[in-house]
Amino acid sequence: MAISFDQTRLAPLKNSVAVVGVGETDYGSDYRGAGGKAVAKGEARYDSYTLASRALKRALDDAGLNKDDIDGLCVANLSSERACEVWGMNPRWSGGGDAAQCIIEATMAINCGLCTTVALVYGNAQRSMNTAYGGSRVTGGGITSYFYYAPWGLTSQGALYALLFQRHKLLYGTTEEQLGAIAVAFRKHACMNPNAVMQKPITIDDYLNARYVAEPLRLFDYCLINDGGVAIIVRRADMVSDCRHPPIMVSGFGWSEENVDATQLRPRLKDFYHTAHRDVAAQVYPMAGVTPQDIDVFATYDSFSVHLLASLEGFGFCKEGEGGAFVQEGRIEVGGELPCNTSGGMLSESYMQSWNHQPELVRQLRGGLGQRQVQGAEVAQYVHDVAGKCKSIIYTKGD
Amino acid sequence: MATPRPIRSMDPYAEQFWTFTQKKEFRLQKCSECGKFRWPPGPTCDRCLSDEYAWTPMAGRGKVLSWTTFHRGYFPEYPAPHTVMVLELDEGPLFVAYPVEMAPEDLREGIVLSLRWTDGQDEFGEYNLPVFGPLAK
Numbered sequence: 001m002a003i004s005f006d007q008t009r010l011a012p013l014k015n016s017v018a019v020v021g022v023g024e025t026d027y028g029s030d031y032r033g034a035g036g037k038a039v040a041k042g043e044a045r046y047d048s049y050t051l052a053s054r055a056l057k058r059a060l061d062d063a064g065l066n067k068d069d070i071d072g073l074c075v076a077n078l079s080s081e082r083a084c085e086v087w088g089m090n091p092r093w094s095g096g097g098d099a100a101q102c103i104i105e106a107t108m109a110i111n112c113g114l115c116t117t118v119a120l121v122y123g124n125a126q127r128s129m130n131t132a133y134g135g136s137r138v139t140g141g142g143i144t145s146y147f148y149y150a151p152w153g154l155t156s157q158g159a160l161y162a163l164l165f166q167r168h169k170l171l172y173g174t175t176e177e178q179l180g181a182i183a184v185a186f187r188k189h190a191c192m193n194p195n196a197v198m199q200k201p202i203t204i205d206d207y208l209n210a211r212y213v214a215e216p217l218r219l220f221d222y223c224l225i226n227d228g229g230v231a232i233i234v235r236r237a238d239m240v241s242d243c244r245h246p247p248i249m250v251s252g253f254g255w256s257e258e259n260v261d262a263t264q265l266r267p268r269l270k271d272f273y274h275t276a277h278r279d280v281a282a283q284v285y286p287m288a289g290v291t292p293q294d295i296d297v298f299a300t301y302d303s304f305s306v307h308l309l310a311s312l313e314g315f316g317f318c319k320e321g322e323g324g325a326f327v328q329e330g331r332i333e334v335g336g337e338l339p340c341n342t343s344g345g346m347l348s349e350s351y352m353q354s355w356n357h358q359p360e361l362v363r364q365l366r367g368g369l370g371q372r373q374v375q376g377a378e379v380a381q382y383v384h385d386v387a388g389k390c391k392s393i394i395y396t397k398g399d
Numbered sequence: 400m401a402t403p404r405p406i407r408s409m410d411p412y413a414e415q416f417w418t419f420t421q422k423k424e425f426r427l428q429k430c431s432e433c434g435k436f437r438w439p440p441g442p443t444c445d446r447c448l449s450d451e452y453a454w455t456p457m458a459g460r461g462k463v464l465s466w467t468t469f470h471r472g473y474f475p476e477y478p479a480p481h482t483v484m485v486l487e488l489d490e491g492p493l494f495v496a497y498p499v500e501m502a503p504e505d506l507r508e509g510i511v512l513s514l515r516w517t518d519g520q521d522e523f524g525e526y527n528l529p530v531f532g533p534l535a536k
Contacts, residue, residue, distance in 0.1 A: 048535075084487050134535050136475075138404060147409050149483070149495040149520070150404075150405035150407070150408075151407050151519060152483055152496055152497050152528065153404075153405065153406045153473075153474055153476070153477035153497060154467075154483040155405070155473045155474065159467050159469065163465045163467050163485060166465045166466060166467060167464060167465040171508075194442055196470050211471075213469075213470060213471050214467045214468070214469055214470070214471070216467070216469040216471075217450075217467075217472060260445060261445075264438055264492055264493040264494075265495070269465055269493065270464075270493075273433060273512075335470070394443075
């Protein structure tokens, strides 16, 4: 695929849109339940609209705006029509998808003059509703590696990422102990985040003693399954003066997908999706005018710990094959060289399918996060890579 | 009665692939214009968009790229532990299967395995499942 982005046309979009509000539900206390008892899977407590609505209200309050200020809407995991009905909105533009995709779409829509202020809203009652991510309840649909190989007994996203990590082990000698540093670091971050589901630290021994799910991935390499909602309010950058917090700018973005032979697992096992990573890196860093060395806080999609290895190598934080060594010695922890997934991420804070990473990065740039604050954070990067559908956003502090 | 297995993802092209397995024929579509093999089966060549193809017999050999062992049971038909691997076929496509006639512990990167057949059935009917084991000595 030819490199088709045009930095000259992208340049005016840098810092043209700001994040002015973020809102999340109470992941930890919702998970533990009113009586301190964790919600069992399938024990319906919420639906996705309940959670999304709560997050939306909080994001509007955080922004100092009200719903009548919203003229564009992106929803994820919800029906746009029903969401608009629930919230009494008649938007002038709507989109949807993962969090990074919605940020990019909203930035484009605002720059086209279709709207000025967009609410990006996600809700997922996956624990209440006992959503399955593997096994017989996800088989027999269309064509995707997720369930195409059910006749051979291959199922679940976790197993696909286990295959990726096993390949990394075979090619580069990466060890399970090295991978374990990721889950340990993210848990440490979660323990500094009162809103995180997981609050008990784990050691590398706890990690190695935990059971395998799809070997070589263990329990702590897997994300949580919990209920939650996230909302983000973005607004045209010249309209932020009446908002409660200083604006956090959308300074760069990139998008590239690696789908050829995806079901065959070729880009996953032969490339670790690095072609998509390199394409996105070639767009996002020049657009924002920064390099990987300038990133103060980093977050990556982490339905499985191994996502971080692939992202760090693909975006040039270390060489290919050196991710296992890179994540050692506290380098990815708050206080380290590149603090990663500082909220605890989807492994230990909340599995919001990319959405919880955005409020965390915004708050890191606003400052005042206490123990887990990355001191002097000015540039934050989110990397989204779900089976090669890669996007990245760079946020910076507004002037 | 054939061995029950988790349901196949079925479409008009997959149906043709599985019909060949009833005769223990391992065939993939090869583009008649540019020669690219494709898997899973589909309507058109992803390289040149030609919809002309031939179901071409495969040599039935592939080298091991990666594998995973399920320690949690997801399907009643495959109790844990169950090992699944990915092979790179001689003709190019990657192919998922599970190892037979060998211990999963003996899998190694790059070893070459060859085709075996085992029976299977689901609500679409009976078929044979391509699996892989050690090369004949």
